[in-house]
Amino acid sequence: MNRRATLVLAAIAAMSAGLALPVSEAAAQSKAQAYYITDIAPADPEGWNTTYAPLVQPTFQPFGGHYVVRAGKTTTIAGDPPNRVVVIAFDSMEKAQAWLDSAAYKAILPIRAKFLGNGKYRAYIVEGVSN
C-alpha cells in the first residue's frame, strides 16, 4: 500500500510541477472582465501611429491591461465600417477606470488631442462575460 501511495504521490507531484503555472495563468485570463473599446479616425493618422500609439501601452500595463485588438485589419459585416479599432482587456471595470484616471494616461492626452484633431472618435468600457 505504501508503495502504491508513493507512486500516486510521485505522479501527482510531477503533474503539479508541470501544471501549476499555466493553470493559474489561465485562471487569471478568464477573470479579464472589462474591455476598453475605441474606434478612432485621427486627423493625422501618421502622427497618431508613430508618435502617440507607442506611448499608450506603458500607461495601462501597470493596471494589468493588455491589447486584444490593436488597430489590425477589419472586415465589415454590416453597417458603417470601423476606423482604427483598439480593444484593451482589464481584470475589472475598476482597473480600466483607474487607468483612464491615472496621471500617466492624462499626461499623454494633449499628444492624443494633437493628432486626433477634428477626427471622429468613440470610446467606452464594457463588461466582459463572467466565467
Add this chain to the structure above:
Amino acid sequence: MNQRIALGLAMLAGAVFGAVSVNGLKAQNTAPRAYGVIDISEITDTDTFTKQLLPKATPPVTAFGGQFIVRTENTVAIDGTPPKRFVVIAFESMEKAKAWENSAAQKEIDALRAKSTKSRAFIADGAVN
C-alpha cells in the same frame, strides 16, 4: 529496483502529462485570434430581438469554436455615445471567424439583427502578443 523503476516511470508519465498540458495552453494563448464585434446603438424592435434573435444567436457561434467574451448592456461612456448593447466573440483564427460569418445560420441572425436594431458588425484581427 523494480520499485524505483516504477517510481521513475510514474514521475516521468506525470511530467509528460503536465508538459503536454502546458503546450496545449500555450498554443491557445499565442495563436493569432480574430474577434467578431457587434455594436448595437439601438434596439428598434424588442420583440423580434429578444424572442427571435437571442434564442438563435449562440449555436452558430459555438459551431465554429467561438466564445462570447463580451455580451452586455453594461457600457460606460468615455468619449461619445456608448453602445446600447455590445458583443465580442473570440475565434481561434480569422478563417474560423469568416466561416462563422458566412454560415447560413449566422446570415439568418444578421437579417434579424438588421430588422430589429440600429447596429454595425465587423471582424477584427487580434493583437499579436
